[in-house]
Each structure stands twice: as structure tokens, then as C-alpha cells.
Amino acid sequence: MYQRIDGAAWRHIYIVGDLHGCLQALVSTLRRERFDPRVDALISVGDVIDRGPDSLGCLRLIGKRWFFAVRGNHEAMALEALDTGDNALWAINGGNWYFGLSDVAKQEAQAQLAKARELPLVIELQSHDRLIVVAHADYPASRYVWEQALDEHAVVWSRTRINRVLAGEEEDIQGADAFYFGHTPLREPLIGGNLHYIDTGAVFGNPLTLIRVQ
Numbered sequence: 001m002y003q004r005i006d007g008a009a010w011r012h013i014y015i016v017g018d019l020h021g022c023l024q025a026l027v028s029t030l031r032r033e034r035f036d037p038r039v040d041a042l043i044s045v046g047d048v049i050d051r052g053p054d055s056l057g058c059l060r061l062i063g064k065r066w067f068f069a070v071r072g073n074h075e076a077m078a079l080e081a082l083d084t085g086d087n088a089l090w091a092i093n094g095g096n097w098y099f100g101l102s103d104v105a106k107q108e109a110q111a112q113l114a115k116a117r118e119l120p121l122v123i124e125l126q127s128h129d130r131l132i133v134v135a136h137a138d139y140p141a142s143r144y145v146w147e148q149a150l151d152e153h154a155v156v157w158s159r160t161r162i163n164r165v166l167a168g169e170e171e172d173i174q175g176a177d178a179f180y181f182g183h184t185p186l187r188e189p190l191i192g193g194n195l196h197y198i199d200t201g202a203v204f205g206n207p208l209t210l211i212r213v214q
Contacts (some may be wrong), residue, residue, distance in 0.1 A: 002147050003120035005068060007127035011039040013214040015134060017189075018072065020203035021052025021097065036067040043123055045182030045198060046072025046136035046156070050094030050203040052203045056105060059112035062119070071119040072136040073156045073183065078113055100161050121155045124176075127214040131176040137183035138162070144175030148154060159184055165192035180211070 007013055014033070019026055035042070046069060048062070049055040061067045074093065081090040091099070098109055122139065124146060125132040133144050138161050140154035154160075162184050165171050172193035173179055179194060185201035189209055202208035 001121045001150065001152070003068070003123050005041070005043070005123060005125045006209070007125055010041040010213055010214065011036070013041045013043065013125065013127060013212055014120075015043045015045065015132075015180050015198065015211045017198040017200055017202065017209040018047040019058050019184070019208070020050055020054070020074070020094070021055040021058050022202045022208060023052075023054040023057040023134045025202050025208045026058075029208050033149055033210065033212070036098055037064070041066050041068060043125065043134050043180075044069035045134055045180060046067060046070045046119075047182060047199075048072070049078060050074045050090075050097070051176045052094075055097045056101070056109055056112075059109060059116070059141050062112055069119055070123055070136050071116060071121055071156060075113070075116045075119065076156050078138075082110065082113060121150070121152060125213070130178065130213075132178045132180065132213055133173075133176045136179045137181060139173055139179055139181075142174060144173055144179075161195070162197055165190060165195060165197070171195055177199055178213075180213075 029078060048058040057168040077090040077093060079088045123134040133139060136156045136199040138154055140151050161171060180196045180198060182199035185199050188200060199210040200206045200209045
């Protein structure tokens with residue numbers, strides 16, 4: 001469920017919002033930042049697939065040494081569909097790209113989705129003197145503790161906490177300096193206490209949010 005990244009191993013580290021197949025937007029954004037995959041790292045808040053123009057291209061990022069990601073609800077839907085054969089939920093939520101692939105491309109997508117099965121739900125980044133935590137939708141606890149048990153469904157699906165932040169309530173999670181989430185598309189990044197919500201709906205034509213945290 002948890003993965004640790006040592007910031008000392010990288011020059012710059014970035015966190016990116018939900019990609020949803022928007023590979024070209026990511027490439028353009030990284031180019032503007034002069035991202036160097038030999039010395040820089042990128043952490044995704046999940047949902048690399050569905051709805052956008054190049055889900056397979058985004059899936060190909062999984063396994064690259066400089067690319068880290070937590071599992072999002074769209075990866076979870078894809079894996080459940082492949083496991084059960086019930087494609088309805090995935091298809092109506094943007095999964096139709098998969099069913100239009102050639103047999104060869106489908107095999108590649110399945111191999112990459114098998115890697116997505118191994119993605120953590122929570123990434124902990126130690127960057128200099130800051131502890132940063134990344135998850136897809138929420139860290140459903142009042143305090144961050146390495147390897148503590150969590151409600152896995154809430155980690156990838158819950159909007160309870162962001163709805164409180166949007167309503168103007170004060171929210172903070174103890175145990176880390178900053179938390180980064182995606183999942184809920186917003187017009188611009190939302191910050192509440194030490195919580196950062198950075199899915200700005202790139203797949204709907206908005207800018208892709210990329211935050212440099214180191």
C-alpha cells in the first residue's frame with residue numbers, strides 16, 4: 001500500500017495532476033520545465049488512463065525509472081473489469097479506448113495494467129526536511145503514519161474531505177508537512193491547510209497542473 005521515495009536521489013521532483021490519457025499535454029509541460037529524466041522524478045496522483053486521447057501512451061510511463069504513481073480509481077476500475085469481465089462501469093467512465101485497440105495493443109495494455117496492479121496507494125516523499133504524502137483521493141485518517149492500515153476504497157474514491165474544504169471548513173492531516181491529491185476535477189488547484197488538490201481537469205481542456213516540490 002505504501003512506497004517511499006528518497007528525495008536525495010533526484011535533482012528536481014514534480015507532482016502532476018490526473019493525466020487521463022493527456023500524454024501530449026504532459027510532454028509539453030515537462031519540456032517547458034526542462035525536465036531531465038536522468039536526474040528528475042515525476043509523481044502522478046493517479047488516473048493516468050481514460051477519457052483522453054492517449055491512455056496507452058500514459059500507461060507506458062508505468063515502470064520508467066523516473067515515473068512514480070499511486071493507483072487511481074480509473075486504474076482500479078480497469079483492473080476490476082479485466083478481472084471480472086464486467087466492463088460496464090469502466091466503459092461508461094472513459095474506458096472505451098481499450099475496447100477499440102488492436103489485439104497486439106490490447107496485450108500491451110494488459111501488461112501495463114498488470115504493472116498498475118502493483119502501484120502503491122500512498123507515496124511518501126522525504127525531501128530535505130519536508131515529508132510529503134501523495135494519494136489519489138484522500139488519506140482517510142486524521143494523522144499520517146507509515147504503513148498504517150487504511151480503507152483502500154476511500155483512498156481512491158472518497159470526496160468527503162475535499163467537500164469539506166470546498167465548503168470552507170478548516171482541514172489538516174497531522175504527521176506530514178503536505179498532502180497532494182487528485183480525483184476531483186477543479187478549475188484551479190485548491191489548498192486547504194496542508195492539503196493540496198491538483199486535478200485541474202486537463203482532459204476537459206484546462207491546463208495540466210504540475211507542481212515542483214523539490
